Amino acid sequence: AQKVTQAQTEISVVEKEDVTLDCVYETRDTTYYLFWYKQPPSGELVFLIRRNSFDEQNEISGRYSWNFQKSTSSFNFTITASQVVDSAVYFCALRARNTGGFKTIFGAGTRLFVKA
Amino acid sequence: EPEVTQTPSHQVTQMGQEVILRCVPISNHLYFYWYRQILGQKVEFLVSFYNNEISEKSEIFDDQFSVERPDGSNFTLKIRSTKLEDSAMYFCASSELGTGDYEQYFGPGTRLTVT
Numbered sequence: 001a002q003k004v005t006q007a008q009t010e011i012s013v014v015e016k017e018d019v020t021l022d023c024v025y026e027t028r029d030t031t032y033y034l035f036w037y038k039q040p041p042s043g044e045l046v047f048l049i050r051r052n053s054f055d056e057q058n059e060i061s062g063r064y065s066w067n068f069q070k071s072t073s074s075f076n077f078t079i080t081a082s083q084v085v086d087s088a089v090y091f092c093a094l095r096a097r098n099t100g101g102f103k104t105i106f107g108a109g110t111r112l113f114v115k116a
Numbered sequence: 117e118p119e120v121t122q123t124p125s126h127q128v129t130q131m132g133q134e135v136i137l138r139c140v141p142i143s144n145h146l147y148f149y150w151y152r153q154i155l156g157q158k159v160e161f162l163v164s165f166y167n168n169e170i171s172e173k174s175e176i177f178d179d180q181f182s183v184e185r186p187d188g189s190n191f192t193l194k195i196r197s198t199k200l201e202d203s204a205m206y207f208c209a210s211s212e213l214g215t216g217d218y219e220q221y222f223g224p225g226t227r228l229t230v231t
């Protein structure tokens with residue numbers, strides 16, 4: 001079975017603080033893909049990153065960075081020097097190549113509030 | 117950059133009415149999907165569609181739902197007799213191929229309100 005757990009329901013930080021959003025996943029597949037999406041108040045899903053299971057290299061994109069650790073089945077997302085515009089719901093998601101079929105499995109999301 | 121479009125952006129309907137949500141996937145994509153997000157909850161997979169047939173569906177996708185590609189560009193989700201609990205944001209997505217290494221591009225969503 002595929003599962004994505006985002007244990008943090010809501011996080012509130014003050015602008016310029018760093019914040020890490022946790023994501024833990026479960027899959028029996030050896031080939032899988034992990035994603036992060038941002039959902040601003042307007043409701044659309046904004047793609048942030050995709051990672052495949054064979055690439056454990058961490059990635060940095062501007063103020064965003066991702067830490068993928070297969071040993072703990074985690075794919076955490078850090079925003080450095082947070083800004084008010086980062087306020088949104090963030091979803092971690094999983095697609096498994098063989099056992100997951102065609103669907104993307106989403107976590108419950110973490111709502112991030114960044115206060116000025 | 118090509119994108120998935122959805123119409124309408126917001127639909128209000130009365131319980132028991134039929135609704136059709138429309139999507140135009142990216143033109144060279146072969147796989148199409150519908151997802152649902154009840155307000156404040158996670159995004160849930162409904163159905164995937166390839167080569168004019170359903171390739172996978174979730175337990176949510178019961179007989180009240182159907183999907184169709186009526187022409188070469190549109191992909192529709194029909195709900196035959198809407199219930200209050202069908203109120204949600206519906207996202208269409210498309211991908212070049214169906215395996216996980218192909219990105220699923222999401223549309224902006226249609227917010228369905230059933231009264």
